[in-house]
Amino acid sequence: MISLKSSREIELMRRAGRITAQARTLAGKLVRPGVTTLEIDTQVRKFIEGQGAVPSFLNYNGYPGSACISVNEIVIHGIPDHRVLKEGDIVSVDVGAFIDGVHGDCAATFPCGQVSEEAMALIQVTEQSFWEGIKLARAGNRVYDISHAVQQYVEAHGCSVVRDFVGHGVGHKLHEAPEVPNFGPAGHGPRLQPGMTLAVEPMVCAGDWHVRVLKDGWTTVTADGSLAAHYENTILITEGVPEILTVTGE
Ligand code: MF3
Ligand code: CO
Numbered sequence: 001m002i003s004l005k006s007s008r009e010i011e012l013m014r015r016a017g018r019i020t021a022q023a024r025t026l027a028g029k030l031v032r033p034g035v036t037t038l039e040i041d042t043q044v045r046k047f048i049e050g051q052g053a054v055p056s057f058l059n060y061n062g063y064p065g066s067a068c069i070s071v072n073e074i075v076i077h078g079i080p081d082h083r084v085l086k087e088g089d090i091v092s093v094d095v096g097a098f099i100d101g102v103h104g105d106c107a108a109t110f111p112c113g114q115v116s117e118e119a120m121a122l123i124q125v126t127e128q129s130f131w132e133g134i135k136l137a138r139a140g141n142r143v144y145d146i147s148h149a150v151q152q153y154v155e156a157h158g159c160s161v162v163r164d165f166v167g168h169g170v171g172h173k174l175h176e177a178p179e180v181p182n183f184g185p186a187g188h189g190p191r192l193q194p195g196m197t198l199a200v201e202p203m204v205c206a207g208d209w210h211v212r213v214l215k216d217g218w219t220t221v222t223a224d225g226s227l228a229a230h231y232e233n234t235i236l237i238t239e240g241v242p243e244i245l246t247v248t249g250e
Contacts (some may be wrong), residue, residue, distance in 0.1 A: 002104040004195030017245030020104030033112040033247040037069040041080030056096025075228040077218040087113035092230040106246035107232035126204040126229035143189030160209035201232030
């Protein structure tokens with residue numbers, strides 16, 4: 001069952017989304033050589049809590065952090081720890097905030113100091129693939145129209161999309177129907193309707209798309225050790241262009 005949000009619920013999701021986006025921006029500003037991923041996580045948690053919200057990921061299925069901080073070949077679900085960021089790293093930060101019964105969910109990959117041209121290109125392809133995908137995210141189209149557009153753009157730029165993890169509906173629960181893959185045939189999947197709220201989140205590898213999960217049960221790395229990047233926003237489907245709910249409002 002795909003829920004359609006009421007105007008009241010949408011108003012609440014705008015607020016959750018704003019806090020989430022602000023937490024992402026804060027995290028991005030903290031990415032620099034010498035900082036630990038745990039320090040970033042702590043700042044994110046304090047910010048979200050200071051806004052009267054709860055970090056969506058903290059204790060979710062036992063996840064120990066407020067953010068997922070995924071460095072270099074770590075694609076997603078990197079657990080914040082005492083790892084010290086160094087010049088040239090690329091750092092994906094995924095955050096969620098829950099307030100008044102609804103979640104926001106967003107992510108971005110940030111360069112740590114000066115990074116390689118290949119790394120910067122990967123970051124840009126990943127973010128642009130999101131925007132290419134949501135060009136198709138309007139009422140009357142189907143979920144896989146988004147998926148297909150993301151995949152086409154990523155592969156046209158020599159990168160690959162992760163198959164084992166997908167975007168999702170988001171609202172009262174962090175993960176709701178429908179699944180929003182970053183691959184697949186256009187014209188398939190549920191029809192998009194105004195009031196659907198989706199987390200569209202391309203996870204992109206510079207090399208092959210196969211990933212594996214480390215023994216901690218979370219940390220997901222590229223199987224070939226190539227770099228990976230992530231970009232995500234929570235969006236609202238409308239009759240026209242979708243509304244991005246994870247915006248800072250600045
Ligand atoms: N954006 C990710 C997702 O949609 C973050 C989840 S991390 C978890 O799944 F810890 F909450 F699982
Ligand atoms: Co998500």
